[in-house]
Amino acid sequence: MEGKYVRLRAVEETDLPFCQLLYNDLELRRLVVGWDFPVSLAQQKRWFETSQQDRNNIRLIIENKEKESIGLTGLWDIDWHDRHALTAVKLLLSDENKGKGYGRDAVMTVCAYAFFEVGLFRLWTTIINYNAPSFKTYVERSGWKVEGLLRQHVFRNGKSHDLYYVGCLREDFLAVSDAIDYVPSEIPAGYDIIPPKEGQV
Ligand SMILES: CC(C)(COP(=O)(O)OP(=O)(O)OC[C@H]1O[C@@H](n2cnc3c(N)ncnc32)[C@H](O)[C@@H]1OP(=O)(O)O)[C@@H](O)C(=O)NCCC(=O)NCCS
Numbered sequence: 640m641e642g643k644y645v646r647l648r649a650v651e652e653t654d655l656p657f658c659q660l661l662y663n664d665l666e667l668r669r670l671v672v673g674w675d676f677p678v679s680l681a682q683q684k685r686w687f688e689t690s691q692q693d694r695n696n697i698r699l700i701i702e703n704k705e706k707e708s709i710g711l712t713g714l715w716d717i718d719w720h721d722r723h724a725l726t727a728v729k730l731l732l733s734d735e736n737k738g739k740g741y742g743r744d745a746v747m748t749v750c751a752y753a754f755f756e757v758g759l760f761r762l763w764t765t766i767i768n769y770n771a772p773s774f775k776t777y778v779e780r781s782g783w784k785v786e787g788l789l790r791q792h793v794f795r796n797g798k799s800h801d802l803y804y805v806g807c808l809r810e811d812f813l814a815v816s817d818a819i820d821y822v823p824s825e826i827p828a829g830y831d832i833i834p835p836k837e838g839q840v
Pocket of ligand 1: 667726728729730731736739740743744764766770775
């Protein structure tokens, strides 16, 4: 999946040290929901082996155009009947690359993949109320809507914080001014529809 600045691809075994770094990064741990003890490389390897059979959770590496790994996104808890899933984005960026559009591009790219390739209708995620970069990326720049607020739901840095529930429908995504740039064309370039001959259908 190609965005404007990023590319999403499957996680390979060679990515596990990067995934471990991302998972254990202190700043990222303070910004995202879901708490756990730091993970070892051995735990990452065990996760990787079981994840190969998992059809309901898919993690994707985010690369820049130079093919350097810069983060992770994916679809979790995919509900194939009701056609929704949880998504998230985590980037490990140097200070000079923060705020350069990688995060928003990754969100738009994973939305387009979910809505037009996987066939989902709704994506959702949660944002701690002090995570302005994430709130801006999803809600102000990518068409996501606030759907609810859980009061004092997340314990971080010795204090409980409110948690926003945010969601995006396919039509919310399509209403974003440049959404069309992310939507794959219906027919691959260079191919035409073959009209049925009389009597064939
Ligand atoms: C949230 C995150 C993905 C944003 O990535 P990014 O590449 O820095 O963001 P972008 O450059 O695409 O910016 C998107 C918007 O957020 C704004 N933004 C980025 N960093 C910001 C900051 N520190 N403070 C305020 N706004 C910020 C940008 O200005 C931009 O809005 P604009 O176009 O109106 O100026 C990244 O910071 C991250 O990985 N955070 C930690 C994990 C996380 O919070 N994930 C989301 C929870 S699921």
